[in-house]
Amino acid sequence: MASLSYIEAINRTLHEEMARDATTFLIGEDIGIYGGVFKATRGLLQEFGPERVIDSPISESLIAGMTVGAAMVGCRPLPEIQFADFISPAFDQIVQQLARFRWRTNGTYSMPVTIRTPYGGGVGGGVFHSQSNEAWFMNVPGLVMVAPSTVRDAAGLLRAAIRSEDPVLYWEHKKLYRSIKDELPEDEEFVTAIGEAHVAREGRDVTAISFGYTHHLAMTAAERLAEDGIEVEVIDLRTLLPLDTPTIKESVAKTGKAVIVHEAPKIGGIGGEIAAVLVVGSLVLACLAVAVVGTVAWPVDGSRGGGEGGQLVQGSRRLRGGIALTFLAVAALAVPLRRRDTFDVLN
Amino acid sequence: MTEETNRRRRGKEEAPPAADTEATLAEEAPESAQEGEYETEDVAAAPAEGSKGDFLSEQRRRESLAIDVTRDFPDKYRLSGAMEGCSDEQKLELFERLVKLRLFDARMRKLFRQGRFEGTYYSQIGQEACDAVLTYQMKRDDFVGPSHRDLGAAVGKGVPLKFLTAQVYNRVDSPDGGRYTACHYWHPDYGVMQPATSIMMNWIAATGAAFGYKMLGKDNVAAAFGGDGATAHGDFHEGCNFAGVHRLPIVYVIQNNLWAESLPLHLTSALENLSDRAKAFGFPGVSIDGNDVLAVWNATRAALERARSGEGPTLIEMKTYRWFGHSDIDPADYRSDDEVEAWMAKDPLPRFSAWLEDEGLLDDETLGGVVERVEEEIETAVDFAESSAKPGAETFLSEVYAESYPGFDVRAGR
Numbered sequence: 001m002a003s004l005s006y007i008e009a010i011n012r013t014l015h016e017e018m019a020r021d022a023t024t025f026l027i028g029e030d031i032g033i034y035g036g037v038f039k040a041t042r043g044l045l046q047e048f049g050p051e052r053v054i055d056s057p058i059s060e061s062l063i064a065g066m067t068v069g070a071a072m073v074g075c076r077p078l079p080e081i082q083f084a085d086f087i088s089p090a091f092d093q094i095v096q097q098l099a100r101f102r103w104r105t106n107g108t109y110s111m112p113v114t115i116r117t118p119y120g121g122g123v124g125g126g127v128f129h130s131q132s133n134e135a136w137f138m139n140v141p142g143l144v145m146v147a148p149s150t151v152r153d154a155a156g157l158l159r160a161a162i163r164s165e166d167p168v169l170y171w172e173h174k175k176l177y178r179s180i181k182d183e184l185p186e187d188e189e190f191v192t193a194i195g196e197a198h199v200a201r202e203g204r205d206v207t208a209i210s211f212g213y214t215h216h217l218a219m220t221a222a223e224r225l226a227e228d229g230i231e232v233e234v235i236d237l238r239t240l241l242p243l244d245t246p247t248i249k250e251s252v253a254k255t256g257k258a259v260i261v262h263e264a265p266k267i268g269g270i271g272g273e274i275a276a277v278l279v280v281g282s283l284v285l286a287c288l289a290v291a292v293v294g295t296v297a298w299p300v301d302g303s304r305g306g307g308e309g310g311q312l313v314q315g316s317r318r319l320r321g322g323i324a325l326t327f328l329a330v331a332a333l334a335v336p337l338r339r340r341d342t343f344d345v346l347n
Numbered sequence: 348m349t350e351e352t353n354r355r356r357r358g359k360e361e362a363p364p365a366a367d368t369e370a371t372l373a374e375e376a377p378e379s380a381q382e383g384e385y386e387t388e389d390v391a392a393a394p395a396e397g398s399k400g401d402f403l404s405e406q407r408r409r410e411s412l413a414i415d416v417t418r419d420f421p422d423k424y425r426l427s428g429a430m431e432g433c434s435d436e437q438k439l440e441l442f443e444r445l446v447k448l449r450l451f452d453a454r455m456r457k458l459f460r461q462g463r464f465e466g467t468y469y470s471q472i473g474q475e476a477c478d479a480v481l482t483y484q485m486k487r488d489d490f491v492g493p494s495h496r497d498l499g500a501a502v503g504k505g506v507p508l509k510f511l512t513a514q515v516y517n518r519v520d521s522p523d524g525g526r527y528t529a530c531h532y533w534h535p536d537y538g539v540m541q542p543a544t545s546i547m548m549n550w551i552a553a554t555g556a557a558f559g560y561k562m563l564g565k566d567n568v569a570a571a572f573g574g575d576g577a578t579a580h581g582d583f584h585e586g587c588n589f590a591g592v593h594r595l596p597i598v599y600v601i602q603n604n605l606w607a608e609s610l611p612l613h614l615t616s617a618l619e620n621l622s623d624r625a626k627a628f629g630f631p632g633v634s635i636d637g638n639d640v641l642a643v644w645n646a647t648r649a650a651l652e653r654a655r656s657g658e659g660p661t662l663i664e665m666k667t668y669r670w671f672g673h674s675d676i677d678p679a680d681y682r683s684d685d686e687v688e689a690w691m692a693k694d695p696l697p698r699f700s701a702w703l704e705d706e707g708l709l710d711d712e713t714l715g716g717v718v719e720r721v722e723e724e725i726e727t728a729v730d731f732a733e734s735s736a737k738p739g740a741e742t743f744l745s746e747v748y749a750e751s752y753p754g755f756d757v758r759a760g761r
């Protein structure tokens with residue numbers, strides 16, 4: 001079977017799922033005629049026609065909110081928000097309406113809606129095309145969020161999301177679109193179960209927890225540390241909400257140390273949430289070392305801005321790769337460890 | 348006043364409103380029992396010290412006028428014309444729905460003052476000719492996207508009152524098992540969507556339903572409701588614009604009651620007719636007297652036909668007025684008494700009942716029957732809600748997700 005890139009896996013899965021289920025439709029900006037700004041939806045207009053592939057006006061609230069009524073009358077909507085940075089006009093519809101509709105109606109209606117959105121830095125996108133803003137949605141029970149880091153999961157999680165009865169926010173990393181390739185399983189129906197993290201590498205000394213692009217940084221760091229005899233267990237979260245806390249806890253119970261790595265600023269971020277899961281209310285895990293590696297508290301977490309900002313960002317990018325390494329090393333070697341909820345790596 | 352009022356064939360003096368109307372709607376508990384409530388719960392909204400008695404007696408006066416659905420009104424507001432395509436039976440059935448709407452609303456206001464249910468109550472009294480007249484004409488499986496002041500959307504579509512009282516009381520027999528919000532009337536079996544409290548979410552959702560019908564090749568249509576204030580919201584524009592582009596089968600209704608909570612119309616929009624907004628979306632907009640059942644029937648009928656035949660959306664502005672506060676904790680003292688009185692004179696119900704009388708369709712006996720049936724349904728519905736259990740907090744833990752996830756534990760908080 002031929003190798004596919006991450007974005008090709010997304011595109012293929014959309015083709016397959018739309019062919020399989022005539023109630024699905026795509027709606028988003030520049031997704032039809034243009035095939036998407038990244039070409040994730042290439043060929044879908046030609047295959048499924050303008051009735052099911054809707055080039056929408058620049059109306060993010062509509063894109064997200066119309067899916068509620070469409071789902072109520074029997075559709076399985078697949079909206080796309082062109083860049084995660086532009087999801088804020090749709091925030092209201094996602095958070096207040098989609099995520100709560102099932103609860104509000106006492107289970108009368110579920111919302112089988114999958115919202116795809118490209119996020120993340122490293123592609124020179126600037127302030128409004130680089131954010132890793134998934135943490136904005138962490139405080140929303142009723143919503144599901146997945147963020148594949150591999151080609152297989154890009155397909156497997158997308159298929160699972162589309163077939164799920166819950167509203168899923170599917171974060172696709174821009175830097176991974178064309179930078180990784182893999183073969184998909186022979187079984188065309190394969191899914192990656194939502195809600196389950198993946199232990200991508202086993203180790204006994206320290207647990208590295210990440211997702212998306214930074215998962216690959218964690219894997220690289222683990223390989224380098226292995227040369228020094230430090231065995232890092234690497235968890236790829238895959239699902240951000242609800243977090244697979246059993247897998248995370250189990251791993252950290254074994255290693256006693258955790259480093260959480262993400263692109264977003266640390267403040268109010270997923271790292272802090274996982275640190276809380278690990279430390280709060282757990283006697284067994286009370287002697288942990290938990291570190292969060294994220295961006296400084298600046299309003300962009302992409303890798304390139306302009307001028308001085310750009311240098312700052314680039315500096316941070318270099319730092320970031322290094323930080324994961326340094327931290328994994330520090331966390332692994334620091335014995336005995338003083339209890340700390342988080343290390344603030346950049347202070 | 349006497350010269351300008353239209354003395355009815357069956358004038359007030361000769362035949363006062365059916366005695367049992369008043370009796371049934373009279374307070375079951377002395378209002379003094381809950382007068383204190385205005386002091387405790389409505390600190391911000393309470394009328395100035397000393398005016399409370401006046402305020403309550405004024406509320407009662409308006410309510411007793413409201414339940415008199417055949418009272419006199421100025422001749423200039425007399426209806427004329429026809430209801431196109433409406434059979435005599437339908438005219439009477441529609442009239443009964445409107446009476447139901449009015450008497451139910453008045454009854455709920457009293458129950459709220461008596462502290463029989465929590466939260467607040469959004470009275471629609473004065474606006475009965477608007478949404479109910481449209482939804483009455485829709486098919487049961489057509490989609491209705493109501494907002495917070497759309498009791499009529501549900502009553503028009505035929506949702507039995509017991510589900511509405513259960514909603515008001517937040518009891519287990521409401522369609523959401525008592526977990527949602529009072530006055531947010533809905534029912535899945537009648538195609539009435541559960542309104543979101545956030546303004547215009549229903550507008551966008553109804554637009555999506557219309558899209559879904561079109562995409563799935565169904566011949567259903569959707570209707571969305573909003574107020575004058577709501578037309579300033581971005582979602583109004585995003586929804587209408589999309590529906591215009593795709594010629595969706597939808598009827599958009601704006602009930603312009605001149606106020607958005609405390610905001611007067613001129614601070615919402617510089618337009619005189621809100622239907623002019625439709626020009627920006629490339630489909631027709633009409634402004635009509637929203638207290639004229641005939642005008643509303645004819646305009647909504649045409650709009651529904653347009654939608655059903657694939658010609659696309661219509662925006663209908665219905666000019667109307669709410670007699671009471673934004674909700675029942677709002678004394679609405681930002682409005683002048685003259686304005687309220689002027690609109691009460693345009694009460695849609697007496698205007699419609701007089702027209703029915705002129706048409707020879709309504710007489711005392713028929714009216715008596717209507718009122719009797721309606722009151723009986725209201726009383727049964729109130730009993731139903733009051734004897735329906737309050738949901739236990741435990742029951743609220745379910746239905747956060749449809750699927751199960753290994754890391755999710757609703758009690759653990761994550």
Ligand SMILES: Cc1ncc(C[n+]2csc(CCOP(=O)(O)OP(=O)(O)O)c2C)c(N)n1
Pocket residue numbers: 495496544545546573574575576577578604606607608673
């Ligand atoms: C998005 C949003 N903003 C504000 C509110 C608070 N609010 C509820 S109703 C209302 C006024 C609505 O006025 P209008 O649209 O004219 O409807 P009416 O109440 O007159 O029927 C406001 C400000 C809300 N519910 N949702």
Ligand SMILES: [Mg+2]
Pocket residue numbers: 574575576602603604605606607608
């Ligand atoms: Mg209004």
